[in-house]
Amino acid sequence: MTWDEKIKDFEIFLRFERNFSENTLDAYIRDIKKLKEYAEGDLENMGPDSIDYENLQEYIFNLSKQKFSERSQARWISSIKAFFKFLLEDECREDNPASLLEGPKLGLYLPDTLSLTDINKIIGAIEISTDLGKRNQCIIEVLYGCGLRVSELIDLKISNINFKEQYIKVVGKGNKVRFVPLADYTAELIKCYINDIRSKSKVNRKHEDTLFLNSRGTSMSRVIVFLIIKELTDKAGVSKKISPHTFRHSFATHLLQNGADLRFIQEMLGHSSITTTQVYTHLKTEELRDVILTYHPRNAKITQ
Template sequence: MNWSEKITDFSNFLKFEKSFSDNTLDAYVRDIKKLEGFAITDLGEISPQVISYENLQEFIYQLSKKKISERSQARSISSIKAFFKFLLEEEYREDNPASLLEGPKLGLYLPDTLSIDDIDRIIENIQKHTDIGKRNQCILEVLYSCGLRVSELVDLKISNINFKESYIIVEGKGEKTRLVPLAKSTADYIQDYIKNVRSNNKINKKFEDTLFLNTRGTNMSRVIVFIIIKELTQKAGINKNISPHTFRHSFATHLLQNGADLRFIQEMLGHSSITTTQIYTHLKTEELRDVIIKFHPRNRKVV
């Protein structure tokens, strides 16, 4: 049996038995395919049945030399561990060469956030007199006001928007759904986009219920949303590592800064565990620390 066959089996296992989301599944399979390439090119076409712990160590070492981030390295190791655990359980191997692999030690990850002024500057750089500009403004308003993942944004259905009761139904990770309140200003942007922009396009029948469409009348890709935000950020002169996810981080951070309960934020973001949401308490702690250093009389210079 070769790599391709076992990777396909592994992919089916993750999809149908573990119910992995498409994005997570793609990441795991992509990681194992990189290992496959290494095994074929650098290890003399060695099979997954006989690859050793030392071989896997060398693969991880080569990843680190390519300046891949520690977080990406850690995910690759998780993928490899899951793959060989699967092979062991399927009795394709009698041992698990990945069981002793250790990933890089990850420190606390504090995501970049945008201030309200940053968000306003980004939106100001949109060409709002064009249909594409109006669509892009609506995209950013929804990302920021609803705290959506980019995958949730591009899959958002018109039928899942309840304008009367002011909420949207979001289909999140692991096929979990949640209700997210819809601010009146955001609802106005969406309705204006549907009525005055979206209706001007010839819409592919397959995507008649998809909210955000490209100029071909089909759904937008995550990559396109990323490119839109990068270009607008550069025009606004904001020197931060900004992605669609930054708007989600900013949404949660601004809610916490204005007194929202952490459990409420967890529900809004669709986090299955409060531990994931608690990252934002560290952001607030950093802010408080800066305030104390700046304003506490004991930290001021004595003249």
Template sequence: MATWDEKIKDFEQFLKFERNFSENTVDAYLRDIKKLKDYAELDLEKTGPLIITYEHIQEYLFQLSKKKFSERTQARWVSSIKSFFKYLVEDEAREDNPATLLEGPKLGLYLPDTLSFEDVVRIINVINTSTDLGKRNECMIEVLYGCGLRVSELIDLKISNINFKESYLKVEGKGDKSRFVPLAKFTSDLVKEYIQNVRSKNKINKRHEDIVFLNSRGTAMSRVIVFIIIKELTQKAGISKRISPHTFRHSFATHLLQNGADLRYIQEMLGHSSITTTEIYTHLKNEELRDVILNYHPRNKSE
């Protein structure tokens, strides 16, 4: 009888090589399925992936739902489980799919937190730019915000992919898709300054010679460190929103839209394969529009 570990390994290969999912996406799927595996082995007396039933999975999700996880997280579990069992059926490991009838929680429209331009400036202004570390952090946040990068794209950014003459970055995004992002003169000058005067002082690890942003050991930075830096700066700036590296990307897109940029252009800049993903920003704009109408429309003003 096939074990969870065997089938999870097969599923991993399928996601990587047939679906071409990024490492981060694959990790998220596998984490979710491993949680189900732990439940099946501990609470269901070692029930394997080929005999687990719809009722078992329902009970598992019910137990999890009592632990106050967000609806978005619960929806992701359902999505991962559905993908896993769909794969097992397609692979002819199972004849039936116990996840077909699973339903995730109904999600409202997910509107990401965004920063106003003033908030972005406030965060950058609390950086101590008299130190090399501060100069690097300032440059990182300006690139995150000014180019709308994902954190994985920021930490993988290569010097050889920056064209200072033509003012653009080549970004290697999700699923090995590349895109070109314009580089504003302000951001370009900062990056040049950082590479020439700060990064050049580092003892650089051979394997990371082309990586733009380096840590004190001369190697590429981790996602976690970027997250921690941003969290500390946000607290220092007195901003109470939950800010992550992705917030700068959302803010970049929202500010472009507010200033009249075409949605298709924003889609290109963000590297979204579907315009539907980009359309979320029109909802942000509509929310703002509603607030403006409620606050400033003469019919809403009390006498």
């Protein structure tokens, strides 16, 4: 993982998911590039995956001594917190070293999720009468049905799909390989897409094994997948800010809600540490708390 790579991904995230204005976007990216210069110069080329809270605190302290305005200092912290929250959501880190910059209490990051109703609304907004719509339907169903990262989705190979045993071989971060089961419904959609839609495409020779193709017959970009989802979300009237990763979070949350073991979910998501997966247990805990507060007799008002 390099600073330049993650700063570029962060810029795409701010532009398309957060809808930042050009001025605000430029300011945030400029702030993170300054942090990159500090990490490369003063911290012996420390990467965004290894910089810690003390490093960030020292960096902010050094900047504050240069008599910048309080408003500028507040924006640096905002930029840095947004950047590391993005890295956490993108699963590039298992912690957020910027969480403590504004106070002693470590905040718990909870990923956004969609209800099954919202997911069905988004899928229902797809024009499946067109070839493009059928491809997009397959994309959404694979994101949600297999819990893939967007990078894993766009790199998915046809040769890594085993329809007989109904699983897909996924090459994740760090070239770690995992095997994700395919539901009957998802498997049928992929088959139909390959046989009825993709077979009609003029495929670039270098991408003959790539499952999802753009109009040029090459692999799709992260940005295109996000734009597809944003358009469908707006059309479906779902007000949440949704990215491809939201379907992965929803996949994990719905598995947990329906009784799946956390270790099984960890394996499905390709998390190297169970601590990354444990964030989903908080979502379930919140649900249980609501049930107790609503239905437990000891929580009922005592009447005379």
